[in-house]
Amino acid sequence: MNFEQLKPQVKSIVSNVEKTIDERLLSICELLENHIEYYNWVGFYFKNGDKEELKLGPYVGAPTDHTIIPFGKGICGQVAVSNENFVVPDVAAQENYITCSITVKSEIVIPIFINGKNIGQIDIDSHVADPFTEADERFLEFVCTEVAKLLS
Structure with missing residues (x-):
């Protein structure tokens, strides 16, 4: 399924008031x-x-010990400070990377803004080196915009 096919499903999830925000x-x-x-x-x-830290919200995938991340630490912590997308094609080459699993090869983090303020982010790890393209960034920006609507 491509990104354009997923967009209506994201909108449908966001608009489903029968479920809690976390659901x-x-x-x-x-x-x-x-x-x-x-x-x-x-x-x-x-x-x-x-606090100058991030707290883990809902996620799917392998369990993580990184439930709290200080601003500036790791990719997520850097995005909390920079307010910019961060694509890491090879986590092994990234100095300020927090290792979650030896299977993770790459990561993409996109901030979520409400009224111009960075309130969080979506974080995606991949077991594939360098899979993320500009299309991933644009799609995930769309997802973050929809999430911002849900949270505002």
Whole structure:
């Protein structure tokens, strides 16, 4: 299934008021992980109150010990500070990478904005080296825009 085919499904999940916000976020994770072959771990991190850290939200994939990530640490922590997309084609070549699993070869992190403020991000790990393209970035920006609607 391609990105354009997934967009209406993302919108449908977001608009389903029968489910809680966390259930909808988890459904988005499941949708992406199930339909995009190289998305092997999909999850959300959100700013943890007034703290300069991220807290793990709903996700699918291997369990992680990284439930709290300080701003600036790892790829997610860097995106919390830079407010910019971060694509890592090869995690082994990244100095500030937090190792989650030896199977992870690449990562993409896209921030979520509400009223211009970075409130969290979607984080995707892949077991494939360098799979993420500009099309992934645009699609995940769309997903983050939809998630922002859900959270605002």
